Amino acid sequence: MKAIVYQKYGSPDVLKLKEVAKPTPKDNEVLIRIYATAATTAECALRKGDPFVTRFFTGLLRPKHTIPGSELAGEIEAVGKNVSLFKKGDQVFGASGADFGAHAEYICLPEEGALAIKPNNMTYGETVAIYEGALTALPFLRDTANIQSGQKILINGASGSVGTAAVQLAKYFGAEVTGVCSTTNLELIKSLGADKVIDYTKEDFTKTSQNYDIIFDAVGKSSFSRCKNLLKKRGVYLSPTLTLMIIPQMLWTSKIGSKKAKIEYTGLRSSSEKMKDLIFLKELIETGKIKPTIDKRYPLEQSSQAYKYVETGHKKGNVVITL
Template identity: 45%
Template structure:
């Protein structure tokens, strides 16, 4: 089969389209024919080993531990392990490969049965592939860390990104009044997915305009702890995810330990990927309450270009890879 692989850390130029051995599902695994794969920030961070901490957290010290990137996929079941009982060949599914060694940028990949969910009939494979990491991050940030309630005033900072677009819609599904923060060119898009109010960060700083919120979901982490607290109501919560630098990450994490005073809380978060939450989002999508916002689709051979674009940090929603199983490496 074809796969986009890398054997050394570096820029997207280290990625190579090559022939590799087609995987065989283990007893509790599902072999998926990949029809679409979503890109995530984690892909280019692993590719570059940036920050260096990535190497120590399982990426591989001197070279990549897993040569095929890609964590979120959608496709059809090709084969199943002998202990799999929820799926059959031909089923349309989407999956997260975090516990399976990644491998989504390939024509076929294996996923643990517990990390596979049936694809909603009313969405495309490209839309389904984008759900796991970004959708669950938004859901858990709002529900588990932010304790979102109906009627609350909720602000989403970075509302036009992959996580942010899910967060706007999930917050609305909980009955919140949502303010979306993004750049001028994305204001109409975030309105179209349900934002009640919009703030153009190029013209206005939400931490300085005097407006207060019950919950701030900060998907870009570009404000200090004290700045975000200034925009919170008493007993308000700010959830921070999406750190631009390792320094920024530690700064916010330190702030989360020292800032829970005066009834206001700053929580940094890491998503805990699980099937129950993927099913929850699937049901929201089936009900038409949440949809995937896709900025660009790239062909399989264009994975390097897709990651280069994603790395620029200006994607509106998700960047998705669409597979073509009728081509070989020489084409």
């Protein structure tokens, strides 16, 4: 089968299209023919091995898992003899977990992994585009921040994959949403349901007079110290980006003060937790509560170009890789 392989950390140029052995499902696994996957900002950091702390999970000197990619949508081609939750022909979507491997024509996953039946009103690419960001945004908003109807939330980086999902999920939970993005993305964020938008090229959102229950820095380009004055009493600052500052801020604010800085390691959540979220997101997708935002599509053989575009930092929503 064809797969994207990398043997060393580095730029997108380390990604190479190669022929590798097609996997065979174990007794508790399903074999999935992948039709869509996603090029993500998180994957960029893992491929570069930067920040260095990520290498404790992915390999100190070289990557332990040489086929990248976590998000996938496809069709089950074969099942192990003990599989009962899925059958051949099921259209599914999910996440591969810590072993990665989604940038390939086929992958084997345990039936009780982060896997669910694909929404019936979306293509494979559209499905990947929605849940790639939503699988991060959902636990941050619902679990870490305990978002409530009527609260005010500001989402910095509202036009990225996590941001576009966060805007829609926050509206679903009944919050008043302010999105921060560039001039070219203002109408997009409004169309996703944002009540207010701030153009960061013209206005510094940290200097506004508004106060928020939640500030979700979806791109990790601000900081708790810069945003603290905008938070209400018992307000929460959320960051999905692991930085040198966020960890000590998180530890310090957990003990001192009413305003909290929090980070959620969504990639380390259990497969059962992810599966529940996939089913929840499937219901939102099928009822039209959230919709995909796709910037560009690339074929598998152009994965390095896809990641070069992601690393420009200007993508709107998601970049989908098709097979």
